[in-house]
Amino acid sequence: MATKSIEKLTDYFYRFPGIGKKSASRLAFHILEMEKNEIDEFVKAVYEVKNNTEKCTVCGNLSESSVCDICSNESRDSSVICVVEDNKDIIALEKSKSYNGKYHVLNGKIAPLSGITPDKLNIKPLLTRVAAEEIDEIILALNPDLEGETTAMYLMKLLKPFGVKISKIASGIPMGGNIEFSDIATINRALNDRQEQ
Template sequence: MNQELENVTEQFRKLPGIGVKSARRLAYFMLERPESEVKAFLDTIKAAREKICYCSVCCNLATSDPCDICGDARRDHSVICVVEQPQDVMAMEQSHEYHGLYHVLHGALSPLDGISPDQLKIKELLNRLESDEVKEVILATDPDAEGEATAFYLSRLIKPAGIKVTRIGRGIPAGGDIGYADGMTLAGAVQNRKEL
């Protein structure tokens, strides 16, 4: 096997969710493209990397500081939705249902993986809560063991400050099939039921 091809493959393997076969397919694809396309691809990534920073308020990826969301006076500044990753902000924004602010932790607590509270943006969140403006914190961490542990940990830190702490609802997705749902999803659906 060509060592240069393997080097490119290894770089693609560093991307989340990309296994050996997918990485090799991407490597072949990029190496077979015209040089102008490859250059445009690399230039786009490099330009984005140079322009993107972290918002000093919410820790989200942004092109300005503060970011457009934190700087928007029309948003509800009394509510902060805490998410694990920057892509979670985009998902929440696409729902068009949430109009408050965000805080990105950049991960979730995972002692087995060596991720402790000091490695997340928890201190930054607590600093934001020192103002009297924040009335509610919505914990929108993933519904897995790490996300649940993170939500529990944060709620124990925040509640003594007298700030309302809520957790996003969980349940079966629209168009989902109860027969294929896992136990944790079904438990969340039952716990978060509402009267009709």
């Protein structure tokens, strides 16, 4: 029986993603043990995230200004746009340090059963960009699942008339993974997309 205020905060943490009952309780007790000024700083950081973050007006990426760091970076190749579902995908791709072009964030993927129809996604601004900017290639970096593939197909249809090169990131056995424990769909894809050496 913790105090009411600890239980209340535990409930809040429990609503956070990936936080179970026990973790939530541990976090609430951690807050209790923090110094008052540490809590103040933490709360300040919470509000800053909410207040300072907006969406880049060009690509839809999270940004602290109207145009994000990537879109405004002139040393990046502006002839290539990598289309992703989510901001977090940009973070992962940037970490890999294997891409130096621009991005476009769809904010989801087509999933009619969940009510996400193409008009709910950030697709129109992508077409506007392709029409207005000098784009050589569009890389579709959508997750290789049913909705991701559907979205990729849909985009390919829309983009074809622009005469731009369209590519899709490779899918197959992950590096360091092994064939024995890969699922059938992955093995299937790995075989179909095999590349001549």
